[in-house]
Amino acid sequence: MTTIPAVRSSQRLALPGRRRVMGWVFQALLVVALALVAKAAIGNLNDNLAARGLKLGFDFLWQEAGFEIAFHLIPYSSSDNYWRVFLVGITNTLLVTAIAIVLSTILGFAIGIAQLSGNWAVSRAARIYVEIVRNLPQLLHILIWYNVALRALPAPRAAIGVGDMVYLSNRGVFLPALTSDRPGLLVVAILIAVIAALVLFRSLTSHAERTGRQVNAWLPSLAVLLLLPVLAIVLTGTQVSVSVPQMKGFNFIGGWSLVPELTALVFAMAIYNAAFIGELVRASIEAVSKGQREAAAALGFGWWWTLRFIVIPQAVRVLLPPLSNQYLNILKGSSLAVAIGYPDLVGVFTGISINQTGRAIEIVAMTMAVYLTISLLIGALINLFNHMTRIVER
Incomplete structure (x- = not known):
């Protein structure tokens, strides 16, 4: 009679182990089932593509596109891929x-x-x-x-001007733009300045929270944001100018056009x-x-x-x-x-x-x-x- 509780106790101790093993088994079965479904789907896809004389691949990315895009931030022409x-x-x-x-x-x-x-x-x-x-x-x-x-705005010749710098018309919004002979360098300098300004702002505010002293974190952060790009321009000799939109013919030229x-x-x-x-x-x-x-x-x-x-x-x-x-x-x-x-x-x-x-x-x-x-x-x-x-x- 004294051995029965011991047997039941060992069974109770073994039960969590069995559940863990069964859990792994069910997960393995689920992974196998998903793999079989994926294999069947891929096989069906390959059969359908082969029946139409097609195949999977990304070689088309280097083919000529042959169409224009009205608005693009990076250089593009119809001869690009x-x-x-x-x-x-x-x-x-x-x-x-x-x-x-x-x-x-x-x-x-x-x-x-x-x-x-x-x-x-x-x-x-x-x-x-x-x-x-x-x-x-x-x-x-x-x-x-x-x-x-936007379609209710006037034509470019009668565009709404804001300080002779910004113009609103039914062909878009025309804004002043920075032009540079090294645009990539200017973009990198601005990104570094933004990150540096955020890090400085966070460090100053954290210091103020730890010490309990009031610290103006905005002015130093703003100074870093403005001075770092200027310093990069001066040190590298990058030419930077401001292009202002001007009316020529039937539309504006120069500046940045938002379609x-x-x-x-x-x-x-x-x-x-x-x-x-x-x-x-x-x-x-x-x-x-x-x-x-x-x-x-x-x-x-x-x-x-x-x-x-x-x-x-x-x-x-x-x-x-x-x-x-x-x-x-x-x-x-x-x-x-x-x-x-x-x-x-x-x-x-x-x-x-x-x-x-x-x-x-x-x-x-x-x-x-x-x-x-x-x-x-x-x-x-x-x-x-x-x-x-x-x-x-x-």
């Missing part, structure tokens, strides 16, 4: 995404704070903006801006996504304990100083995870550019290139890889910023 088309599509997509993220973030923060304003008219106006804008499809916003707002498709897409995406970001900002601010604001008021802090130094630094930690998701939506929403003819990655590479080469699988795979890579990069940058602004308990 499809690899160049791919790069043009990526840079155009990144341009729209970057500008839309910056504009929608600025406008979204303003809308989110305005919803919590003590001024009834301001808060109601911000709320009405959010409810109207976010309940309309993004594609409709793009079509409205392209077909109604109507780009302008409509950027404004529509910024205004649409700002409504969602505004809601995220409002919710993040309200997530901060009301006692924080009451304590700040008791210490004599004004409304703006309370937001700037107490509420927003705490709200940002709540805001970052959903904000990164909204940035990914902006990236993916840029593919709607095909509706108005803006040459983004989906429009010129996935659309035109598939029709001309018939390499749908390779082109779609490359497009998916680009969007996945950019999405992971945006997520990594947000996580890095979140890590830099975390609260460390000592």
Whole structure:
């Protein structure tokens, strides 16, 4: 009778081990099943391609494209290959995404704070903006801006001028531009200056938090941001000039021209996504304990100083995870550019290139890889910023 409990105890001890083994067995069976499904799908794909006299490969990337692209940041002509088309599509997509993220973030923060304003008219106006804008499809916003707002602008000869530097017309927006004999060097210098300014700003603010002393981190960071590119230009002897748009004939020459498709897409995406970001900002601010604001008021802090130094630094930690998701939506929403003819990655590479080469699988795979890579990069940058602004308990 005394040996029975011992046997049962050993069985109980062996049970977790058996479950672990069974878990590994089930996982191995699942991997084998997925491998068999993938093998069958690839075999079916190869059979269908062989029946049509096709094969998988990326040799088409070095074939001549033979078509023009209306807007491109990097040099391009119809004699370039499809690899160049791919790069043009990526840079155009990144341009729209970057500008839309910056504009929608600025406008979204303003809308989110305005919803919590003590001024009834301001808060109601911000709320009405959010409810109207976010309940309309993004594609409709793009079509409205392209077909109604921009097409209503005057012709280039009667363009709306802003300080004889910026001109608005139905052919686009014309802005002053920096020209250089070494554009690559100038871009690298600006990127290094931006990174150095961010690192300096973070180090100064961290020092202020550790010591409790007030430090003006903005002026040194701004000085680094401006002086590093100037220093690189002086040391390398790079020629830099400002090109201002001027009216010649029937259109403007010089400067930087934003085609109507780009302008409509950027404004529509910024205004649409700002409504969602505004809601995220409002919710993040309200997530901060009301006692924080009451304590700040008791210490004599004004409304703006309370937001700037107490509420927003705490709200940002709540805001970052959903904000990164909204940035990914902006990236993916840029593919709607095909509706108005803006040459983004989906429009010129996935659309035109598939029709001309018939390499749908390779082109779609490359497009998916680009969007996945950019999405992971945006997520990594947000996580890095979140890590830099975390609260460390000592």
